Amino acid sequence: MTSRSAALATFAAAFVGAAVIANRLAGKPVPFLRWSVIRFALGARRLLGEGQVGDGREEALAAHVTATARRGDIDDVIRVIDDFAHTRSFLMNVGDEKGEILDAAVRRARPALLLELGTYCGYSALRMARVMPPDATVCTVEINPANAAIARRIWEHAGVGERITSVVGSIGDGGTTVARLRDEYGIDTGTVDFVFIDHLKSAYLPDLLRIVDEGWLHPGSLVVADNVRFPGAPDYLAYMRSEEGGRWRSKEHYTHVEYQRVLRDLVLESEFCDDLAGR
Numbered sequence: 518m519t520s521r522s523a524a525l526a527t528f529a530a531a532f533v534g535a536a537v538i539a540n541r542l543a544g545k546p547v548p549f550l551r552w553s554v555i556r557f558a559l560g561a562r563r564l565l566g567e568g569q570v571g572d573g574r575e576e577a578l579a580a581h582v583t584a585t586a587r588r589g590d591i592d593d594v595i596r597v598i599d600d601f602a603h604t605r606s607f608l609m610n611v612g613d614e615k616g617e618i619l620d621a622a623v624r625r626a627r628p629a630l631l632l633e634l635g636t637y638c639g640y641s642a643l644r645m646a647r648v649m650p651p652d653a654t655v656c657t658v659e660i661n662p663a664n665a666a667i668a669r670r671i672w673e674h675a676g677v678g679e680r681i682t683s684v685v686g687s688i689g690d691g692g693t694t695v696a697r698l699r700d701e702y703g704i705d706t707g708t709v710d711f712v713f714i715d716h717l718k719s720a721y722l723p724d725l726l727r728i729v730d731e732g733w734l735h736p737g738s739l740v741v742a743d744n745v746r747f748p749g750a751p752d753y754l755a756y757m758r759s760e761e762g763g764r765w766r767s768k769e770h771y772t773h774v775e776y777q778r779v780l781r782d783l784v785l786e787s788e789f790c791d792d793l794a795g796r
């Protein structure tokens with residue numbers, strides 16, 4: 518064993534030991550120190566590459582939802598997912614606390630067409646579908662086909678499969694997905710009322726700028742971005758702050774990382790103020 522791997526092993530053992538002691542002292546699981554959160558952190562590298570933790574928790578979630586949540590009951594499906602993430606396996610959903618910020622933004626925007634970047638298991642798309650106007654649709658873009666398939670099973674179970682369109686791809690893939698969104702899904706000039714950005718943090722800004730360049734937004738379109746503080750999208754935050762009062766007007770919602778109250782996070786809600794003539 519090299520000295521670096523020995524140090525890592527010692528650190529991991531000390532961390533797990535501290536977690537066990539903290540949980541014992543608290544008399545109940547401390548959310549931040551649950552094994553499922555530690556396992557999630559250990560899978561961070563794989564998560565970045567593949568969008569799954571690597572221990573089958575996403576598949577387990579779909580099985581659990583279809584086995585235990587009331588079919589056709591979107592509230593119950595959301596409740597079961599939150600419960601799974603709190604008590605069984607941590608999930609990188611927007612979660613219940615930040616989900617309320619997302620719900621309020623969707624209610625304010627009253628959008629007809631919502632575009633999401635980063636589907637994962639379909640939780641945030643479900644939340645948006647629950648509060649959007651009855652004739653609205655969500656189109657959600659996910660790079661990992663396995664995640665998209667899990668999300669579709671969950672939406673189908675919740676009875677909203679018809680109102681959420683899943684597109685496997687990425688805005689930054691050189692134009693393929695952008696062309697499909699335009700040609701197959703009718704996303705075109707001024708049609709997007711609401712965007713939820715929750716995928717690869719380094720892609721937030723380039724993907725938003727691509728959407729703006731395509732002309733898909735209109736004055737009044739709302740863009741909500743998760744995880745701006747943790748894991749963090751500093752270039753996105755700097756861009757929005759530098760454009761404040763000009764092209765964009767933003768509200769900064771200080772909150773917590775999903776499913777715990779220790780790590781702090783920032784959700785940015787930004788209104789597009791540009792008009793197409795000014796482009």
Ligand SMILES: C[S@@+](CC[C@H](N)C(=O)[O-])C[C@H]1O[C@@H](n2cnc3c(N)ncnc32)[C@H](O)[C@@H]1O
Binds near residue numbers: 609639640664688
């Ligand atoms: C934080 S999760 C999304 C959580 C989801 N919005 C929710 O709250 O339920 C991020 C997801 O983005 C996906 N992803 C990563 N890079 C992407 C990209 N460039 N385009 C689209 N999806 C991407 C990952 O595979 C992962 O499923």
